[in-house]
Amino acid sequence: MQQDRHDINRRQFLHRLGLSSASALSMMVFGPLQALALTDKEKKTAKAALAGEGAMTYRRQNGSGEQISLLGFGMMRLPREQEEVDRLVDYAIAHGINYFDTAPMYGGGHNEDVVGQTLSRYPRDKYYIATKMSNQNQALWDFDKAKEMYENSFRKLRVDYIDYYLLHSIGGGGVENLKGRFIDNGLLDFLVKEREAGRIRHLGFSYHGDVSAFDWLLDHNDEYHWDFVQIQMNYLDWRHAGRRGRRGGDADAEYLYGQLEKLGIQAVIMEPIRGGGLANVADEIKDQMTAVHPDDSPATWAFRWVGSHPNVLTALSGMNRMDHLEENIRTFSPLQPCTEAENELLARIADQMAGFPTIDCTTCTYCMPCQYGVDIPGNFAFYNEAVTSKMLPLPEPAAADYAERQEAFIKAYRAAIPAEKRATTCVDCGQCLSKCPQQIRIPNQMSRIVELTRKKRR
Ligand code: SF4
Numbered sequence: 001m002q003q004d005r006h007d008i009n010r011r012q013f014l015h016r017l018g019l020s021s022a023s024a025l026s027m028m029v030f031g032p033l034q035a036l037a038l039t040d041k042e043k044k045t046a047k048a049a050l051a052g053e054g055a056m057t058y059r060r061q062n063g064s065g066e067q068i069s070l071l072g073f074g075m076m077r078l079p080r081e082q083e084e085v086d087r088l089v090d091y092a093i094a095h096g097i098n099y100f101d102t103a104p105m106y107g108g109g110h111n112e113d114v115v116g117q118t119l120s121r122y123p124r125d126k127y128y129i130a131t132k133m134s135n136q137n138q139a140l141w142d143f144d145k146a147k148e149m150y151e152n153s154f155r156k157l158r159v160d161y162i163d164y165y166l167l168h169s170i171g172g173g174g175v176e177n178l179k180g181r182f183i184d185n186g187l188l189d190f191l192v193k194e195r196e197a198g199r200i201r202h203l204g205f206s207y208h209g210d211v212s213a214f215d216w217l218l219d220h221n222d223e224y225h226w227d228f229v230q231i232q233m234n235y236l237d238w239r240h241a242g243r244r245g246r247r248g249g250d251a252d253a254e255y256l257y258g259q260l261e262k263l264g265i266q267a268v269i270m271e272p273i274r275g276g277g278l279a280n281v282a283d284e285i286k287d288q289m290t291a292v293h294p295d296d297s298p299a300t301w302a303f304r305w306v307g308s309h310p311n312v313l314t315a316l317s318g319m320n321r322m323d324h325l326e327e328n329i330r331t332f333s334p335l336q337p338c339t340e341a342e343n344e345l346l347a348r349i350a351d352q353m354a355g356f357p358t359i360d361c362t363t364c365t366y367c368m369p370c371q372y373g374v375d376i377p378g379n380f381a382f383y384n385e386a387v388t389s390k391m392l393p394l395p396e397p398a399a400a401d402y403a404e405r406q407e408a409f410i411k412a413y414r415a416a417i418p419a420e421k422r423a424t425t426c427v428d429c430g431q432c433l434s435k436c437p438q439q440i441r442i443p444n445q446m447s448r449i450v451e452l453t454r455k456k457r458r
């Protein structure tokens with residue numbers, strides 16, 4: 001993979017703007033650094049970033065020429081305190097991040113408000129905002145209700161245009177659901193007109209699930225002229241998207257990315273580290289990485305792999321902790337593309353990981369709440385951690401250390417998950433199934449966890 005010839009760093013970006021000094025950009029774009037909610041140390045690194053040292057990598061959006069930071073800020077999970085959100089956003093903007101992704105359904109319906117509040121402290125032309133039509137619930141397929149959701153986004157985000165607008169999470173229910181949500185009710189035609197009117201700058205969709213919906217929308221590209229498409233892509237899902245425990249249907253990222261590249265549609269990437277799963281890898285995987293780059297974390301490897309693909313416009317990372325934000329900014333400032341040897345290593349690692357019995361939960365919480373109280377992502381996160389830390393799989397019941405290992409697993413499980421939230425409370429109602437973008441057979445996986453906590457007779 002070659003680095004995109006359109007990649008530029010902040011120094012080149014400043015030059016194109018006709019600016020030559022950090023203070024000029026600081027004053028023009030961000031206001032005086034003193035006004036930001038950052039510590040002195042953070043202001044110092046921000047000043048260095050503005051001066052072009054350790055500069056963020058940008059990609060040019062094909063149609064408009066906009067320079068988009070290759071690291072985008074996924075705003076789905078944010079700290080509770082607005083002041084803490086402001087601090088993260090100030091640090092992100094001061095270090096060159098300019099793409100922020102939200103949706104009406106995030107944060108229990110409050111995320112757009114929070115995002116609007118924090119970004120509206122900046123001049124409107126200094127950030128790009130992405131939001132979505134989250135009408136997955138059939139009650140919102142009605143045109144007027146969906147239009148109300150669209151209009152609310154403007155109000156909550158405090159904007160009069162939206163830079164990147166997406167049909168949210170198409171794929172669940174295949175083409176039939178896609179047509180019900182967007183085509184038969186005239187909603188997509190309306191959104192295309194909104195783009196013509198300039199209230200939407202770029203129109204795209206995000207995809208999970210049944211690939212027939214993805215294919216249908218690309219087959220109709222001559223009609224809709226997609227400006228971008230958001231896909232799940234990381235070195236594991238490149239060739240192993242249809243792993244065990246799923247209901248099937250998810251296409252490999254290699255196929256999705258390839259289809260977009262053929263049509264010249266840029267990709268926005270979600271789940272570059274699979275909800276943290278590629279940041280917290282088994283020791284045997286980590287050892288292979290540190291043997292090559294002793295100081296680079298598994299997350300840095302995963303981000304570098306994604307960013308090395310030239311048709312990627314931006315890679316979204318949900319960063320609700322300052323240390324994660326700092327590390328990710330370092331990775332992308334500037335991005336060092338993976339070498340062929342590094343790509344080969346990651347492909348071998350992906351083959352190994354695909355054989356691990358983990359559950360493909362990204363902890364997105366789309367399936368929550370469970371009306372019976374099961375903490376679905378909590379149970380799956382605990383199980384995955386047990387696999388990664390080699391607590392699981394348990395040996396055969398006849399093995400000498402079986403009882404001891406199972407006892408340790410049960411003890412840790414009970415300490416981590418309160419009784420009313422454990423897998424045992426799942427009644428297999430199936431209501432969570434259609435909400436999971438990863439197509440996980442949630443009740444089946446809950447049964448597996450229950451089975452692990454049942455003592456076997458020897
Ligand atoms: S299938 Fe189980 S986990 Fe899913 S909603 Fe029903 S009770 Fe909750």
Ligand code: SF4
Nearest residue numbers: 361362364365367436
């Ligand atoms: S089970 Fe599916 S919907 Fe629920 S948190 Fe995990 S990935 Fe998200």
